[in-house]
Amino acid sequence: MKGFCTHYKKKIKEAVYIVIAVLVIALFLFPLIWSLPYSLKDGREVFKMSEVGGSISWFPEKPCWDNFQEVFKVDVNGGRFLNALLSTFVVASCNCFFSILINMLAAYGFARFNFKFKNVIFTYLLFFMFVPGIAIQLTSIKVVSELNMINTIFVLFVPGMANSYSIFFFRQYFLNIPDSVEEAAMLDGASRLKILISIFVPLSVTPMIIIGVGAFLGSWNSYIWPTLVITENEGTLTQVSQILYMLKSVNSHDYGVVIASCIIAMIPPLILFFIFQKKLVEGIAISGLK
Amino acid sequence: MIKERSVTQKNGRKYRNQDNLGYLYVLPAVLMLTVFACIPLVMAVLRSFRDYNTGDWVGLSNFDYIFKAPVFLQSFGNVIGMAVVGVALQLFLSFLLAQLVKKSTRGFSGALKVIVYLPSLVSSVIVSIIYHLLTNHRGGLFANLMIIADLDPIVFGVDGIWPYVSIIVSDLWLGLGGSTLIMLAGMLSIPREYYEAAAIDGAGVFRVIFNITMPNLKNTFIFLLSTQLTGKLQMLDLPLMITGGGPANKTLTPVLYLYRLFNDGSGAPRNVSIAGSLIILVVIATLNSLAFFFLQSKKSEDA
Numbered sequence: 001m002k003g004f005c006t007h008y009k010k011k012i013k014e015a016v017y018i019v020i021a022v023l024v025i026a027l028f029l030f031p032l033i034w035s036l037p038y039s040l041k042d043g044r045e046v047f048k049m050s051e052v053g054g055s056i057s058w059f060p061e062k063p064c065w066d067n068f069q070e071v072f073k074v075d076v077n078g079g080r081f082l083n084a085l086l087s088t089f090v091v092a093s094c095n096c097f098f099s100i101l102i103n104m105l106a107a108y109g110f111a112r113f114n115f116k117f118k119n120v121i122f123t124y125l126l127f128f129m130f131v132p133g134i135a136i137q138l139t140s141i142k143v144v145s146e147l148n149m150i151n152t153i154f155v156l157f158v159p160g161m162a163n164s165y166s167i168f169f170f171r172q173y174f175l176n177i178p179d180s181v182e183e184a185a186m187l188d189g190a191s192r193l194k195i196l197i198s199i200f201v202p203l204s205v206t207p208m209i210i211i212g213v214g215a216f217l218g219s220w221n222s223y224i225w226p227t228l229v230i231t232e233n234e235g236t237l238t239q240v241s242q243i244l245y246m247l248k249s250v251n252s253h254d255y256g257v258v259i260a261s262c263i264i265a266m267i268p269p270l271i272l273f274f275i276f277q278k279k280l281v282e283g284i285a286i287s288g289l290k
Numbered sequence: 291m292i293k294e295r296s297v298t299q300k301n302g303r304k305y306r307n308q309d310n311l312g313y314l315y316v317l318p319a320v321l322m323l324t325v326f327a328c329i330p331l332v333m334a335v336l337r338s339f340r341d342y343n344t345g346d347w348v349g350l351s352n353f354d355y356i357f358k359a360p361v362f363l364q365s366f367g368n369v370i371g372m373a374v375v376g377v378a379l380q381l382f383l384s385f386l387l388a389q390l391v392k393k394s395t396r397g398f399s400g401a402l403k404v405i406v407y408l409p410s411l412v413s414s415v416i417v418s419i420i421y422h423l424l425t426n427h428r429g430g431l432f433a434n435l436m437i438i439a440d441l442d443p444i445v446f447g448v449d450g451i452w453p454y455v456s457i458i459v460s461d462l463w464l465g466l467g468g469s470t471l472i473m474l475a476g477m478l479s480i481p482r483e484y485y486e487a488a489a490i491d492g493a494g495v496f497r498v499i500f501n502i503t504m505p506n507l508k509n510t511f512i513f514l515l516s517t518q519l520t521g522k523l524q525m526l527d528l529p530l531m532i533t534g535g536g537p538a539n540k541t542l543t544p545v546l547y548l549y550r551l552f553n554d555g556s557g558a559p560r561n562v563s564i565a566g567s568l569i570i571l572v573v574i575a576t577l578n579s580l581a582f583f584f585l586q587s588k589k590s591e592d593a
Contacts (some may be wrong), residue, residue: 016559020390022396023407024406029465031420034431036422047429053438113312121320122324128327129577130525133570134545138552138564139330139337149323162322198399218378221413224526224549244415245531248422259423262416269411281403285475 039263040064043254067260074257076246079259088240089268092219095157095251099215100208103160105172108196112182129164141228151242153237155220155229166211173207174200209276210283217269240265338565346435352565361372361539362547362566366573369543373522376587377460379510379517380469387466387501388473403474407467457528457541465521469514476510477503478481516578523574543568 040045040063050056050239071081110122140159141150149155180193181203190198201208223241230237245263247258271281340504341348356362387406391399412420424431425446433443446452484502493501526545530536535542544566552563 014395017390017394019400020395024387024390025401028405028409028463032412035420035423046423048427049429050434050437054438056434056438061335090291102318102322106316109315113315115312118312121316123321125319128323128331130520130575131327131331132520132545132567132571132574134524134526134567135334136327136330136550138560138567139333142324142328142332142333156315157323159326162319162326164323166317175300176432192308217411221415223413223415230471241413241415244413244419248415248419255423258419262419265416266412273408273411277404280529281471283408284407287470 018120020136027058034058037258037261038262039067039256041067041256041259042283043256046255046259047221048226062070064256068264070254070257071261071264071272072229074247077238078235079243079246080235081243083236084238085239085264087237088220091153091156091239092216092268095161096212096216097162098157099162099166100212103166103207103211104170104201104204105196106162106167107174108200110167111171111174111194123138125164125167129168132168133149144229145195150229151232151237156226156237156239160215160218160225163178166214170204170207171212173204191247205285206286208280213272213280216272308359334564337561338568340561342560352559352562353569355559355562356566356569360513360544365542365544365547366538368539368541369523369525372454372458372525372541372543373456375450376461376522377515377518379458379462380465381514383462384466384469384473384514385507387470387504388477390471391474392477403471406470410465410467414464414527414531417528421456421460422481423531429455435506452536453533453541455534457525460528461522461525465518469518472514473507473510476507520574521575523577524570525567532590573584 021058037059040061042062042064045057045060048057074081106125106192112120122285143153144150144159182199185195185199221241222239225243226237226239230239244258244261247261318564328498338352339347339349387402391402391406394402422430427433427443430446432446436443444452445559446456463571484506485498488498488502524547525543529541529543529546530549533541535546548563548566548570549565552560
């Protein structure tokens, strides 16, 4: 009888957890799901006010697919949406690639070489982990303009490529790879670079995905830095977030188009997320274990 | 470190003096961080004592200006309030969520991890657009629900504490996924035997949480506390997009204020905002080390 009781209790407990889990999932998804049909609403329909005792119309009366075409026709200060998608994609991809490359090379140097002043240099780099962005951002504008980078595509990703945290993260990962793994390759006379490429890279897929996706998302979603350093060339170098921000301020009468542009802007991050979902979720977790 | 001097290659050559190659590997990162982080920081320190236009030495007058700007001090009060409440909620909720993920059955725990993390992909501009859709007092979802129930719609961007609530909730929605995953990893690294021993002793749920889970998550808590606090004290995007710092500068944060001051052009000298940014640097460094020391000493008392 007692066994039956505890079994019964366990089932109830499980059911309670399932109910809470479903509620949490619904809560987190709600803002995204709720917004979706609004992309097909006619301008006047988006902020339609309900009446006392009335109802809320979630779905559009007549789906207005034109919204998705309209997005590509809008022209905000010479910036066009398709153009912004392309240039942001190039910026984000470059940031992703070079962030992995530069930080991984540095981490390999710190993890597997024994040069003079190594710890001094490493501490120097780590120091910038604790410097808030605003303390360097304002004067960075001066630096990039001295380098003639203002209003070029490079200013959008070059300053942020090297990152103390990414170096630290890669290094931690490399330190956990046992020395014996590379000894055989060393005996065969493989160069250090070859060991990095053929042994370390395949073993470090998780941190590469974390840093790479992080860098891509950082560029894709960045708004403040582009507004500070792109003052001309707005037609070609305007970033997606800038277009969305301007659309939002200009187009409050036609919010369906704004939502449609948000949905299009979410596609690349979502694709990345679903490809690397498993590794991302597992890797973010490790980032807190030092 | 690998003992490469003792390794003899098959062709008889020895791995020697290759350690200096290390400089080459770290060079690009050192160069980039020097140009784009170290030099700007040094410039910021120098410029905070100078006039922006003439370059003349002006002593502490930039700092004097920023400390006398009532809005700057007010913005510090705002951000500290939002950061304290936001970080506390973030730690508490991510602890609960991580417990939920841990206790859920396989399928659900997998789905929870992915869904809770999903909002982290959304940019703050898009968050503000969704927020507008939900909370607009004329035709937003919440307003409509209130009208249907015959209540006065709340103006979320203006009324009472709602501007703060708006920013904190949006921030939680964006950030809970990451901290939950980190919390979960901390929980999973606690040896199972501890829990088994507690079960044998007949410890209740809360005793297990307070006496086993929490103490063993010390490092995770310190890590989350310091990263979250650092992040939230620099809040810029969300207040800018959601409330624009309003109403009446109630949700203005220091970084948003400085960013505006810098871009303003007309009003205050630009080096004033640079001086202000150094104050933020000092505050963040101090708070970070305080939080760290507090948790450390508290732990040693317990032990």
